[in-house]
Amino acid sequence: MKKHIKGLVSLALCGAMxxxxxxxxxxxxxxxxxxxxxxxxxxxxxxxxxxxxxxIIDDFNASQDRIKVTQEYxxxxxxxxxxxxxxxxxxxxxTTYEQEYADSGKYMDxxxxxxxxxxxxxxxxxxxxxxxxxxxxxxxxxxxxxxxFYNKEILxxxxxxxxxxxxDEFHDMLTKxxxxxxxxxxxxxxxxxxxxxxIEFIPHGYIKQKYGTIxxxxxxxxxxxxxLQYGDPNGAMATFAKNLVQLKDEGLIxxxxxxxxxxxxVQDFVNGKTAMLSNGMWVLSxxxxxxxxxxxxxxxxxxxxxxxxxKPVVLNAEDSGYCISANTKHKKECIEFLNYLxxxxxxxxxxxxxxxxxxxxxxxxxxxxxxxxxxxxxxxxNSVNIGYTNxxxxxxxxxxxxxxxxxxxxxxxxxxxxxxxxxxxxxxxIK
Amino acid sequence: MRSKKIGLHTFMAVxxxxxxxxxxxxxxxxxxxxxxxxxxxxxxxxxxxxQNFLDFFHDKRALHDVITTVVFAAGSATLLNVVGLIxxxxxxxxxxxxxxxxxxxxxxxxxxxxxxxxxWYLLLxxxxxxxxxxxxxxxxxxxxxxxxxxxxxxxxxxxLVNVWQYAGMTMVVYLxxxxxxxxxxxxxxxxxGANGRQCFKYVTMPLLGTSIRIxxxxxxxxxxxxxDIIMSLTGGGPGYQTESLSIYIMRMxxxxxxxxxxAVAMILFIIILVPVLISMRLTRQKGDD
Amino acid sequence: MRHVWKTLRMLLIVCICFISLxxxxxxxxxxxxxxxxxxxxxxxxxxDFSLANYREGWEKASxxxxxxxxxxxxxxxxxxxxxxxxxxxxxIGRYRNKFNLIGYYIMIGCMMIPAIIITVPLYSLMIKxxxxxxxxxxxxxxxxxxxxQAIFIFTGFVRQLPVEIxxxxxxxxxxxxxxxxxxxxxxxxxxxxxxxxxxxxxIWNNYAQAVFFLQDPKMHNVPLAxxxxxQQFAGAHWNxxxxxxxxxxxxxxxxxxxFQKNLMSGLTDGAVKG
Numbered sequence: 001m002k003k004h005i006k007g008l009v010s011l012a013l014c015g016a017m018x019x020x021x022x023x024x025x026x027x028x029x030x031x032x033x034x035x036x037x038x039x040x041x042x043x044x045x046x047x048x049x050x051x052x053x054x055x056i057i058d059d060f061n062a063s064q065d066r067i068k069v070t071q072e073y074x075x076x077x078x079x080x081x082x083x084x085x086x087x088x089x090x091x092x093x094x095t096t097y098e099q100e101y102a103d104s105g106k107y108m109d110x111x112x113x114x115x116x117x118x119x120x121x122x123x124x125x126x127x128x129x130x131x132x133x134x135x136x137x138x139x140x141x142x143x144x145x146x147x148x149f150y151n152k153e154i155l156x157x158x159x160x161x162x163x164x165x166x167x168d169e170f171h172d173m174l175t176k177x178x179x180x181x182x183x184x185x186x187x188x189x190x191x192x193x194x195x196x197x198x199i200e201f202i203p204h205g206y207i208k209q210k211y212g213t214i215x216x217x218x219x220x221x222x223x224x225x226x227x228l229q230y231g232d233p234n235g236a237m238a239t240f241a242k243n244l245v246q247l248k249d250e251g252l253i254x255x256x257x258x259x260x261x262x263x264x265x266v267q268d269f270v271n272g273k274t275a276m277l278s279n280g281m282w283v284l285s286x287x288x289x290x291x292x293x294x295x296x297x298x299x300x301x302x303x304x305x306x307x308x309x310x311k312p313v314v315l316n317a318e319d320s321g322y323c324i325s326a327n328t329k330h331k332k333e334c335i336e337f338l339n340y341l342x343x344x345x346x347x348x349x350x351x352x353x354x355x356x357x358x359x360x361x362x363x364x365x366x367x368x369x370x371x372x373x374x375x376x377x378x379x380x381x382n383s384v385n386i387g388y389t390n391x392x393x394x395x396x397x398x399x400x401x402x403x404x405x406x407x408x409x410x411x412x413x414x415x416x417x418x419x420x421x422x423x424x425x426x427x428x429x430i431k
Numbered sequence: 432m433r434s435k436k437i438g439l440h441t442f443m444a445v446x447x448x449x450x451x452x453x454x455x456x457x458x459x460x461x462x463x464x465x466x467x468x469x470x471x472x473x474x475x476x477x478x479x480x481x482q483n484f485l486d487f488f489h490d491k492r493a494l495h496d497v498i499t500t501v502v503f504a505a506g507s508a509t510l511l512n513v514v515g516l517i518x519x520x521x522x523x524x525x526x527x528x529x530x531x532x533x534x535x536x537x538x539x540x541x542x543x544x545x546x547x548x549x550x551w552y553l554l555l556x557x558x559x560x561x562x563x564x565x566x567x568x569x570x571x572x573x574x575x576x577x578x579x580x581x582x583x584x585x586x587x588x589x590x591l592v593n594v595w596q597y598a599g600m601t602m603v604v605y606l607x608x609x610x611x612x613x614x615x616x617x618x619x620x621x622x623x624g625a626n627g628r629q630c631f632k633y634v635t636m637p638l639l640g641t642s643i644r645i646x647x648x649x650x651x652x653x654x655x656x657x658x659d660i661i662m663s664l665t666g667g668g669p670g671y672q673t674e675s676l677s678i679y680i681m682r683m684x685x686x687x688x689x690x691x692x693x694a695v696a697m698i699l700f701i702i703i704l705v706p707v708l709i710s711m712r713l714t715r716q717k718g719d720d
Numbered sequence: 721m722r723h724v725w726k727t728l729r730m731l732l733i734v735c736i737c738f739i740s741l742x743x744x745x746x747x748x749x750x751x752x753x754x755x756x757x758x759x760x761x762x763x764x765x766x767x768d769f770s771l772a773n774y775r776e777g778w779e780k781a782s783x784x785x786x787x788x789x790x791x792x793x794x795x796x797x798x799x800x801x802x803x804x805x806x807x808x809x810x811x812i813g814r815y816r817n818k819f820n821l822i823g824y825y826i827m828i829g830c831m832m833i834p835a836i837i838i839t840v841p842l843y844s845l846m847i848k849x850x851x852x853x854x855x856x857x858x859x860x861x862x863x864x865x866x867x868x869q870a871i872f873i874f875t876g877f878v879r880q881l882p883v884e885i886x887x888x889x890x891x892x893x894x895x896x897x898x899x900x901x902x903x904x905x906x907x908x909x910x911x912x913x914x915x916x917x918x919x920x921x922x923i924w925n926n927y928a929q930a931v932f933f934l935q936d937p938k939m940h941n942v943p944l945a946x947x948x949x950x951q952q953f954a955g956a957h958w959n960x961x962x963x964x965x966x967x968x969x970x971x972x973x974x975x976x977x978x979f980q981k982n983l984m985s986g987l988t989d990g991a992v993k994g
Binding site: 440441442443444446447448450451453454455456457458459461462463465466472518521522524526530531532533534535536537538539540541542543544545546547549550551553554561564595599600652656677680681684689692693696697699700703704707 | 729730732733736737739740741742743744746747750760800804805807808810811812814815817819820823824826827829830831832833834836837838839840841842845860861863864865867868871896897900918921924925927942943946947950958961965968969972973976977980981
């Protein structure tokens with residue numbers, strides 16, 4: 001009997017290991033901490049800026065004794081945030097913004113925060129506005145541009161001082177560059193997001209230019225087929241695909257388009273092996289890191305027009321957005337932290353570290369070398385500015401769009417089939 | 432001396448069952464429940480009955496992924512077993528540096544898939560990778576196979592990389608089986624005048640039964656749920672051509688078809704279960720239940 | 721004739737080892753190259769022997785902390801797997817009642833279910849248990865995904881242990897419970913090391929679950945720290961990536977070398993007879 005009791009005790013202890021472990025030792029990430037401070041979590045997938053963000057957070061935590069902010073970051077932030085929302089456990093503040101989350105009321109309405117909107121560029125405020133409700137669910141502290149980054153010296157050597165404005169001229173220029181033995185345009189198609197961006201900037205760019213960014217956003221949200229016309233065999237989508245296939249067949253883009261990575265692209269650009277690449281402002285820091293002397297050679301240009309009723313377009317959009325969870329228990333504290341983060345001196349620090357221009361009127365940051373800042377200004381003033389569209393159907397991400405382009409480049413789709421497939425995939429995501 | 436009264440010790444499996452029940456079976460039941468709903472992870476779920484399962488059979492992308500997965504698994508499970516057995520036979524003999532050689536073969540299996548993906552891309556990337564540069568130096572760059580060129584060649588590459596990484600694990604199990612065959616059996620077979628090939632056929636193979644069974648079953652499960660290797664080498668691309676069912680499930684789950692993704696996962700479970708049951712039956716031995 | 725065959729076999733073995741090691745060698749060469757060096761220029765097989773990458777990788781990737789986290793997670797998970805797994809394996813192997821067998825077959829069946837479908841429910845559960853961002857929580861999750869296979873191996877091994885040893889001990893006045901720990905558990909040693917080897921590396925390298933359950937940067941394990949580091953700093957710097965990768969491999973390799981003899985004997989005696 002005694003033996004039995006001993007065994008029972010040991011077994012109970014083992015059982016306790018399995019179940020009893022769950023009490024007590026879990027450090028709660030939410031709510032009030034042990035010392036009475038309000039603890040907030042900032043969740044981000046913007047890995048590039050975690051260090052400068054942590055500096056600002058440390059300053060904030062030291063500046064007062066009521067609130068403690070911690071930054072959580074993850075490379076796969078978009079999957080993680082999905083699971084967090086699904087489990088109803090959103091972080092207090094986050095940088096991930098998706099239309100479907102806004103639609104289902106996951107974000108707090110920030111429309112009333114006049115102290116931010118008054119300082120923000122008006123066009124950036126428009127970009128932050130949800131077209132469905134007319135409210136703002138996020139604040140973007142930065143702007144970003146996307147277009148062609150090119151090597152001025154190479155263009156000059158084939159006789160171009162100015163970047164062409166139409167597709168035909170563009171095509172001629174690429175041919176001349178190719179004849180010099182240089183890869184004219186580098187596309188790193190192994191990364192689906194990059195191809196998705198091409199769609200976002202070029203064929204979607206056409207729609208956004210034709211109807212204006214806001215109306216285009218509405219058309220996308222309502223799936224207004226008369227305006228979008230994705231499947232039209234002579235429409236912007238099919239023409240874009242035709243051009244891309246033509247460039248590929250004529251060897252005007254890199255041969256290994258389907259396997260090249262963004263690292264390859266940066267290397268080839270700084271080594272003068274390729275004349276241009278399409279990307280956003282964020283590529284500048286990689287380029288300068290790979291070759292500190294490259295800045296003076298870099299030119300920036302808009303995407304040439306390729307449809308009859310089109311002008312060159314450049315992306316001029318919001319970046320570094322912050323949302324507050326609709327369910328946070330500490331709204332006031334979240335706003336207090338964002339007030340601190342948005343202070344002009346902190347934003348200057350952030351912009352300079354991120355290499356990205358500010359969206360606030362009162363922040364004067366040296367975010368890039370002088371000549372690049374000037375060129376970006378020229379290009380945005382002289383071409384049609386388009387915004388970024390988050391208004392995509394649920395389940396049809398930019399990566400998915402990019403994978404369709406991979407199929408096109410791989411010869412699986414003809415340009416017309418590609419346009420049709422794109423339309424089908426888009427429609428399938430509309431509820 | 433089986434004790435007749437039910438003692439405490441018969442319940443020693445309870446802690447494991449409790450833990451497994453809590454962290455796997457309980458969430459699993461909820462997950463299976465999700466497969467009958469149209470849950471998108473955001474809005475309240477609605478019961479849709481078997482709709483998700485019916486949708487699957489009209490989902491072109493998913494059906495293509497089934498083909499990719501099955502082709503990969505057929506190639507990889509077969510090759511892993513053959514290569515693993517050959518490695519084990521080679522390593523079962525006596526030679527200097529045997530444990531070093533075993534370690535070398537097993538090593539690829541211990542490296543994180545994240546790092547492995549980078550290494551393989553560095554090695555195999557067309558027109559840039561290490562192998563390409565080696566061939567360039569030898570003036571044979573034209574011979575560098577465009578492994579991404581066709582469905583066949585890209586699948587072959589994926590299978591070979593998978594075999595490279597996991598042949599060590601298969602080998603270890605075969606080796607263990609080989610070593611448990613008593614030497615006396617070979618000796619008496621030799622006395623009876625059997626040559627090497629006959630020894631293999633009549634002594635080695637029959638006694639390897641259990642190892643074969645373990646390896647076939649684990650390799651079928653592993654190959655049909657392949658994720659890491661494909662994700663790190665092709666990302667399922669170009670397009671969706673090399674996407675495996677596991678990758679598809681992941682993308683649907685974190686897209687906005689969470690309910691549907693669980694239904695596909697249940698279908699993948701059936702796809703795995705069938706060959707596992709068949710191979711279990713085929714390799715059935717005396718004494719198994 | 722025999723000699724020719726032997727030489728051929730040795731050659732084949734050398735070839736196989738070479739193929740298995742090439743990627744590691746390249747990783748090592750890359751990690752020892754100075755940042756300015758282009759890998760594909762000059763002699764690809766002889767590095768610069770520059771250790772600067774290791775220093776930079778160690779300082780910036782917070783890999784030290786990540787290794788401690790990964791280490792604790794691995795230890796916790798392996799303890800659960802070995803202790804609970806061996807107990808369950810003993811009960812199932814020795815007492816084939818309905819309760820044990822049903823539990824056993826459910827677990828074996830669940831090995832085939834893609835684990836992704838439990839992600840969301842498991843995440844909710846982990847929050848309720850306050851297990852997010854804790855090493856023990858992550859340890860439990862890792863242990864659970866390895867338990868079925870471990871029990872499979874232990875059950876097989878227990879079944880082939882002669883019952884006589886236990887009977888003798890019980891006649892000497894030992895309780896069955898004590899008898900398990902004093903006699904059976906030590907006899908399971910080879911299969912314990914097999915289970916450790918087969919699962920340990922996977923737990924150390926866990927990314928798929930860590931990405932959800934270890935949010936706090938202080939709790940990141942090795943793959944998380946590496947993925948963040950690669951994204952934040954290392955970008956196109958192959959030498960830095962390689963150096964941190966090598967640092968992350970070293971502890972794994974050391975443990976592997978210690979256990980590799982046991983691995984072989986463990987599998988010989990245990991799993992195969994399952």
